[in-house]
Amino acid sequence: MAPEELAAIEAEDEGDDRTLPDLPNADDYEEVRMRAAPNPNGPWHIGHARMPAVIGTYKEIYDGSFVVRFDDTDPETKRPDLDAYDAILEDIDYLGFEPDEVIRASDRVETYYDHAREVIEMGGAYTCSCSGEAFSELKNDGEPCPHRDKDAETTREEFEAMVDGEYASGEMVLRVKTDIEHKNPALRDWVAFRMIDTPHPREEASDYRCWPMLDFQSGVDDHLTGVTHIIRGIDLQDSAKRQRFLYDYFGWEYPEVVHWGHVQVDAYDVKMSTSTIKAKIDAGELDGWDDPRAPTIKSLRRRGIRGSAIVDAMLELGTSTSDVDLSMTAIYSNNRDIVDDEAARYFLVREGERFAVEGGPEAGHPAIHPDHEDRGDRTVPAADGVVVEPDDVPAEGERVWLKGFGCVRREGDSLVHTDDSIEAVRSGDVDVIHWAPAEDNVSVRMRTMEGDVTGVAEPDFADADADEVVQFERLGFVRVDGQNGDESVVYWAHK
């Protein structure tokens, strides 16, 4: 390849990467390292794709790395789902990224305890038995609680008692001492550890009762795993500020932070929230995480949406702090680009109306792909009658062009072959429609976001393999899911 061509291609590649803004101060670090810190309480919804899309792409741009860290430190309120760990890793893989490391916070509890002990030694934390409400009241007035000037020795003992599980849930917490008069009430003496009676679902962690809160756990882990750039939602904006107090005690330098706004996705009736989706599945309103009506990554995958179509749409959102609406049409448009050239064409007729065919050839032979003649054509038998969609049925005496077969005129319950040439179509006099044989066709169940649609496809559709994306001409793209009894099941992707 000529050097000019090579350069042109490289320039093009760079252009593609320019969709994301530069990371702050990336040059100050030897290697850019990021992390995704999901809570494993279920498979991912579409919004979750943003994290791997963005940090995975930054990893490519900066030749950096990222770690997936499961922040599973709440066995009760955000109880981890044991299947979700792998489900999430699968979703990341499908999106086209590979983490450099995978860790679980619940494996690292001793590390958090050790760091808590260090902070206690420094006088940077105290055990507190105030009720949440009582502390909140004092805090909002900028008043310290009576436990605040406890000596380190007492705190140490009480913290060890917490670690040993000697308190019940709600009886004792460990607070990080910040500034009780800080003008932002959200930053005042936050809770670092609390007691939880419910055992962790992972057996390896089921003996722990004293669990760190996100700000402590995440703060310690980010440092220990060498994270240079934290990317996360605006809901955690104050987290960085809280964690800085901790970093100050340890003498650590806080990573660079990028906060982005929330993502809404249009086109779904179901709210994009793991708990909502889970509730609908449990209630039987959805068939599972990959139900076409569920706004999940698994659902898009089953519908034949490629991971990179989702990733590109996410990258186009950038990382602005304002909330954004992601339009599904952006994902569909990306997917169409990927899939169109490859997808074989077939006919599917919904609610077909049957007509006899008089005259003409035995069968029609439309192309498998209009842009690739070398891929051959299909055989759609016509002699034993055909079905067409109600909207396509011509009025009595009117003509219509059965694609790949020829021109016919309606005469009662028959379609009579005419000798019109393709000029009839080119001149705009006759519409081209799709059709299927009335006999020897393939029953199809098409699962869509609005519910199931049934119909019959031409016999050659039986050649389509499971997992293949095909286009039903004039309808849209679907992914072939498999056979269910004598029905072929497909999932609707998009027009």
Next chain:
RNA sequence: GCUCUGGUGGUGUAGUCCGGCCAAUCAUAUCACCCUCUCACGGUGAUGACCAGGGUUCGAAUCCCUGCCGGAGCACCA
């Protein structure tokens, strides 16, 4: 109430730091037309935005002020 933070076409985004090249970029969307034995793909064109009002300036999407609207945090959730 306190504290953060944001507002560019239907949607997303570029430009905002360092005012003029911005009568505002690109994509998507919608609508036309062309191509076509698909309403796909491709091509051409059109539609459509700087939250509002003041101020500074020769000049403001960009700087300042006020207002309006939005989002987030103030959890023993993440």
